Amino acid sequence: MRLELQGITKRFPGVVANDHVDLVVEPGEVHGLLGENGAGKSTLMNILYGLYGADEGEIIVDGQRLELEDPGDAIDAGIGMVHQHFMLVPVFTVAENIVLGVEHTARLGKLDRGRASAEVAELAERSGLPVDPDALVEDLPVGIQQRVEILKALYRDARLLILDEPTAVLTPQEADDLFEAIRAFTAEGRSVIFISHKLREHRAIADRISVLRRGRIVGTADPRTTSEQELANLMVGRPVELSVQRPPAAPGPAVLQIEGLRVEDAVGTAVVDEVDLTINAGEIVAVAGVEGNGQSPLVRAVTGLQEISAGTVTIAGRPVVGATRKQVLRDGTGHVPEDRGSDGLVADFSVAENLVLNLWDAAPFARRGTLQFGAINAHARTLVEAYDIRTPSVETTAGSLSGGNQQKLVVAREFDRPIDLLVASQPTRGVDVGSIEYIHTQLVAKRDEGTAVLLVSSELDEVLALADRVAVMFHGRLVGPFDTPIAKEDVGRMMAGADPDEVLGSSPGGQP
Amino acid sequence: MSDQQGPPEEPTPEEAGSPPGASGSPPQQPEAVEGAVVVSEQERARAEIEAAKQRDADATGVSLEATFSQRLVAALTGTSVVVTVLAFVSALVIGAFIIALSEDAVRETLSYFFARPTDAVRASLDAVGSAYLALLQGSLGGVPQLSETLVSSTPLILTGLAVAVPLRAGLFNIGAEGQFVAGGMVAGLVGFTLTGVPMLVHLPLALLAGIAAGAAYGWVPGVLKARTGAHEVISTIMLNNIGLLVSGYLISTTLFRRPDRADPISRSVEESARFPRLLWWEPSLRVNASLLVALALAVAIFWMVERSTRGFELNAVGLNPRAATAAGMSPGNTVILAMTTGGAMAGAAGAAVILGLQYRLTIGFSAGLGFDGITVALLGRGRIGGTVAAGILIGALKAGGRNMQAQTGTSLELALVIQALIIVFIAAPGLVRAIFRIKADDLPTAQVSKGWGG
Numbered sequence A: 001m002r003l004e005l006q007g008i009t010k011r012f013p014g015v016v017a018n019d020h021v022d023l024v025v026e027p028g029e030v031h032g033l034l035g036e037n038g039a040g041k042s043t044l045m046n047i048l049y050g051l052y053g054a055d056e057g058e059i060i061v062d063g064q065r066l067e068l069e070d071p072g073d074a075i076d077a078g079i080g081m082v083h084q085h086f087m088l089v090p091v092f093t094v095a096e097n098i099v100l101g102v103e104h105t106a107r108l109g110k111l112d113r114g115r116a117s118a119e120v121a122e123l124a125e126r127s128g129l130p131v132d133p134d135a136l137v138e139d140l141p142v143g144i145q146q147r148v149e150i151l152k153a154l155y156r157d158a159r160l161l162i163l164d165e166p167t168a169v170l171t172p173q174e175a176d177d178l179f180e181a182i183r184a185f186t187a188e189g190r191s192v193i194f195i196s197h198k199l200r201e202h203r204a205i206a207d208r209i210s211v212l213r214r215g216r217i218v219g220t221a222d223p224r225t226t227s228e229q230e231l232a233n234l235m236v237g238r239p240v241e242l243s244v245q246r247p248p249a250a251p252g253p254a255v256l257q258i259e260g261l262r263v264e265d266a267v268g269t270a271v272v273d274e275v276d277l278t279i280n281a282g283e284i285v286a287v288a289g290v291e292g293n294g295q296s297p298l299v300r301a302v303t304g305l306q307e308i309s310a311g312t313v314t315i316a317g318r319p320v321v322g323a324t325r326k327q328v329l330r331d332g333t334g335h336v337p338e339d340r341g342s343d344g345l346v347a348d349f350s351v352a353e354n355l356v357l358n359l360w361d362a363a364p365f366a367r368r369g370t371l372q373f374g375a376i377n378a379h380a381r382t383l384v385e386a387y388d389i390r391t392p393s394v395e396t397t398a399g400s401l402s403g404g405n406q407q408k409l410v411v412a413r414e415f416d417r418p419i420d421l422l423v424a425s426q427p428t429r430g431v432d433v434g435s436i437e438y439i440h441t442q443l444v445a446k447r448d449e450g451t452a453v454l455l456v457s458s459e460l461d462e463v464l465a466l467a468d469r470v471a472v473m474f475h476g477r478l479v480g481p482f483d484t485p486i487a488k489e490d491v492g493r494m495m496a497g498a499d500p501d502e503v504l505g506s507s508p509g510g511q512p
Numbered sequence B: 001m002s003d004q005q006g007p008p009e010e011p012t013p014e015e016a017g018s019p020p021g022a023s024g025s026p027p028q029q030p031e032a033v034e035g036a037v038v039v040s041e042q043e044r045a046r047a048e049i050e051a052a053k054q055r056d057a058d059a060t061g062v063s064l065e066a067t068f069s070q071r072l073v074a075a076l077t078g079t080s081v082v083v084t085v086l087a088f089v090s091a092l093v094i095g096a097f098i099i100a101l102s103e104d105a106v107r108e109t110l111s112y113f114f115a116r117p118t119d120a121v122r123a124s125l126d127a128v129g130s131a132y133l134a135l136l137q138g139s140l141g142g143v144p145q146l147s148e149t150l151v152s153s154t155p156l157i158l159t160g161l162a163v164a165v166p167l168r169a170g171l172f173n174i175g176a177e178g179q180f181v182a183g184g185m186v187a188g189l190v191g192f193t194l195t196g197v198p199m200l201v202h203l204p205l206a207l208l209a210g211i212a213a214g215a216a217y218g219w220v221p222g223v224l225k226a227r228t229g230a231h232e233v234i235s236t237i238m239l240n241n242i243g244l245l246v247s248g249y250l251i252s253t254t255l256f257r258r259p260d261r262a263d264p265i266s267r268s269v270e271e272s273a274r275f276p277r278l279l280w281w282e283p284s285l286r287v288n289a290s291l292l293v294a295l296a297l298a299v300a301i302f303w304m305v306e307r308s309t310r311g312f313e314l315n316a317v318g319l320n321p322r323a324a325t326a327a328g329m330s331p332g333n334t335v336i337l338a339m340t341t342g343g344a345m346a347g348a349a350g351a352a353v354i355l356g357l358q359y360r361l362t363i364g365f366s367a368g369l370g371f372d373g374i375t376v377a378l379l380g381r382g383r384i385g386g387t388v389a390a391g392i393l394i395g396a397l398k399a400g401g402r403n404m405q406a407q408t409g410t411s412l413e414l415a416l417v418i419q420a421l422i423i424v425f426i427a428a429p430g431l432v433r434a435i436f437r438i439k440a441d442d443l444p445t446a447q448v449s450k451g452w453g454g
Helices: A041-048 A071-076 A094-099 A113-126 A142-155 A172-187 A199-205 A228-236 A295-302 A325-330 A340-344 A351-355 A373-386 A403-415 A433-448 A460-466 A488-495 A500-504 B013-017 B041-060 B068-077 B079-102 B104-111 B117-140 B143-168 B176-193 B199-228 B232-251 B290-307 B309-319 B321-326 B331-358 B369-379 B384-408 B413-427 B429-436 B446-453
Strands: A003-012 A015-025 A030-034 A056-061 A064-066 A079-082 A160-164 A191-196 A208-213 A216-221 A254-264 A270-280 A284-288 A310-315 A333-336 A421-425 A452-456 A469-474 A477-483
Touching (some): A071 A079, A208 A228, A270 A452, A295 A452, A351 A403, A421 A433, A452 A460, A477 A500, B079 B413, B117 B384, B143 B290, B143 B331, B176 B331, B199 B331, B290 B331, B331 B369
Parallel strands (some): A079 A160, A284 A452, A333 A421, A421 A452
Antiparallel strands (some): A003 A015
């Protein structure tokens, strides 16, 4: 399919999300769409998929002008989309999910499950995306669920597939499998629009890359002749520092000590099991792993948000078990939660109020039960200055700030007090490149102050850039930590569950 | 992308300001990378600040550089206030139709409507006009009418606060009625059991006993919610029934019942436990010192919700319980505090009615005042000042409604219908916006609407 977007413009109140975007996707091409959060990638794709109407501009498919009222029209035109968050019914089988909406029925509307299953099996075989058509979707790992999403689009005979951040939930190996499938797909003359903010992946899979910045296409690049650095500069609009300046660590005494930790979920299944980990003052230990392997409950247990089933956790000698979350925080633990929107801040509170969210009843911000707005606002003005939080005033609601500045707000609050341990979960998720640089620098600075840092990230590049030691979490268990530098492929294989002894062979990183 | 807080796209106001495609076509640089780096860090920072300013102004309807008078105008004309006022107006309009249709004279003209439609219109206008005029005169027409308005407003302000405080913590307290009954019963009991005590001791004691009883009766659903997750809407509705029925039984027992009477009516509160009337030169006017108590409590609640550390927790839990937990707050304790405080306000309302107005307990003495608190709090948008204002407004509606019934024969129930319509319109702000074609750009009403779904 040859797709042409001409002058697509979409305005939201006070915002031009897409400003005269021109884009051509040739048949058989993988077209990378690169841009920071908020650059307008998702809006553009939602227009192409019929979810939004464009204010101006035309969509032309194989020379024909296309009118899209809703996603049904887009599907009819041969456009398929795999969303970042899957649109699957967990309690249905793979085949049921794939045929949902276009199912074959026998007499009296009886579902023809046998035919669906056979068709799906055949389709999966043909497109090189093996799945069991009769498995329940909820039982499948994320990588396979994504395959189901792709098959869903193929079943509707998609000739152009939009993949929105498809690798965010995959191990590096699963991502490679996905890339294979994409190549097989385009070999038949079909096209793919590949959306990602990871430069490396664009260089690996895309035939051409269009860069979106603030709603405009600012350039089209050839991945074979363009370096990652050049792409990053283009995406951000200024020279970007991709690597982190990190002097060698000078570890001190142990701060965080986890022994035999076990955490169970609501039905008693262990989501964290037999985890031992020690983090010393002045070092960054990263926990890598695909999301959903127990990192979140581990962090919650360490920071006093979740009950521990077995084992001990101590921070600078103080046991976490039996302490309230408030005590854990006040005793000297900072926590940057993985989901700032739901856990990190109150969007309708002002910037100033959010900056004292965890110290609201401590002097000097409160006196005899009364909030001291003078002290709160002065504190906020200091932090806004020191942490470069871009806000019109400290009374602005936190929800009005951009994602990167919301994250800087959380970072400022958690970093700017004397702490022994800093727990940072996905600290740069959904954050623009400029803010990522800044947050990384601050993390290293905090380490050099002598704070023990536990970094949990599913971004392998981030882990390898920052960590002094790396541990890998898989199915609730932790392997490592291993000293850095460590080969990225080795960490990737352990993220997929490979035995560390085999991965590292006879020369393991070794545990101190 | 929509699962993140904040607006979906990073806005670019400076781009929005420039005419689109001013240079003919957007800059296309095929295969070119060099020279694209044009945005300086200062420009970028300025753009981010502008964007945040824009979003903040969109959310609050006023720009940050606004002067005081601009802010005042914005506060009075902000869409949420406009919607509230229009909800009130819409309710009055529908009420007008009901008045017209219930009027015999109007119905007669309807029988020959197509022959002479003007008769029907004139008769309707007459009926509606005289009814609403009576409503207005009965509430504001003179000192006695104002006194009645304030008498009606006093318990409504308090039950409104009883709903508004939990609302700020994301809870929907339907139980003000039961808490009102608990407060009134205990205040009355203290009021007529103790004898020979000076007023300076007796009245505060009876009032505090009523407040404590209401607080205890609000504490129960709070604890149930915090410890077991029982939904406060369900448990408070059930506690209302329990409170009303138990009070009915108790009033007929010898503990409460007047010795010389067989029907369920309690002994009278001692003179020393009655709120003194405020207009001492006009002793027939019933406005009394319980109004001052209500206003003082409103000030205290304002401090608690808007200025205290407890209020900070309350609002944080109401707006984002997960973030509140992550910051070390205890949503459970906050829920209990909010429900207990709400119960205390409803208990104070019960005490104010028994010690200031009725002086004796009868079956059904609450008369739905607790439920009216829901209207009041919603009309006040969960804000403390707004709730006080709404309490006075609904009080005027009640006082005027009585006059309307006496003068024009329009049933008192109409005032209740108008109240109910106000709730419907406020609960469905989209409806009012659709009717009056208002742009939907207010909406940070998460706290006000959260309690509904649970």
